[in-house]
């Protein structure tokens with residue numbers, strides 16, 4: 001395992017997973033996506049961006065574990081818990097000192113980038129504690145960090161001149177520069193090259209199997225990060241820990257929503273029973289008959305719940 005400090009707060013870890021383990025993680029991601037597409041995942045775990053976002057490449061399919069993140073907002077909707085495969089990844093990160101037990105993430109966002117898609121500059125929600133980290137899979141790419149990134153520069157621009165090479169500090173080339181150059185997609189083949197030339201922009205190659213830990217100033221609020229367009233499909237797993245206050249607030253919101261839902265069901269049944277002039281069936285009996293998923297789906301339909309978000313920038 002090798003750790004490379006790229007800038008204060010930014011460290012990349014390589015060699016944490018064997019080739020077989022990487023392949024198994026890719027399979028896990030593909031299966032999760034397939035289950036999401038076919039409606040087999042809980043609640044709102046699976047998210048597909050709107051068609052117009054997809055058309056302009058600003059989109060990625062996502063599967064959310066632990067918490068739903070939509071437009072960089074943390075929402076209280078029902079999603080899948082962290083599965084065993086991801087808990088094992090976290091155990092590996094911990095065993096190798098990437099994260100301490102106290103920093104252990106309780107959420108993960110699986111990002112599935114299609115060929116050509118990109119992620120606009122953003123600062124991860126303040127609802128998440130720092131550090132957080134991202135594991136790159138399927139194909140190598142790079143991420144840009146800086147204070148003056150802008151989304152316009154992320155549009156593919158094949159005619160852009162290659163100036164400044166990797167640009168910025170830390171242009172180390174990763175696995176022989178695979179992420180940026182192996183298939184002819186050097187940084188300069190996209191508009192992102194102009195950001196690469198800016199002194200404050202850092203290009204960080206992301207070889208497959210690498211884990212990038214983001215902390216301190218690199219995690220915002222001034223410094224943003226962005227994924228430029230990439231011609232090949234890529235997967236990433238972003239692990240983050242909800243801040244304590246946010247976790248408590250979300251638990252309270254869900255409890256409140258559950259109480260409201262129970263009261264609503266009770267009122268409906270009583271009204272129905274009154275219309276039939278028969279004794280009301282006790283709501284507790286009805287709720288016992290509902291399985292957990294019905295109840296959670298009911299909760300998710302409640303408006304107040306989903307509007308409960310904490311955010312900095314609503315971007316990706």
Ligand SMILES: O=C(O)CCC(=O)C(=O)O
Pocket residue numbers: 109111119124134136143225227235236238
């Ligand atoms: O795909 C990546 O490497 C970065 C993902 C990211 O920035 C995010 O999920 O907020």
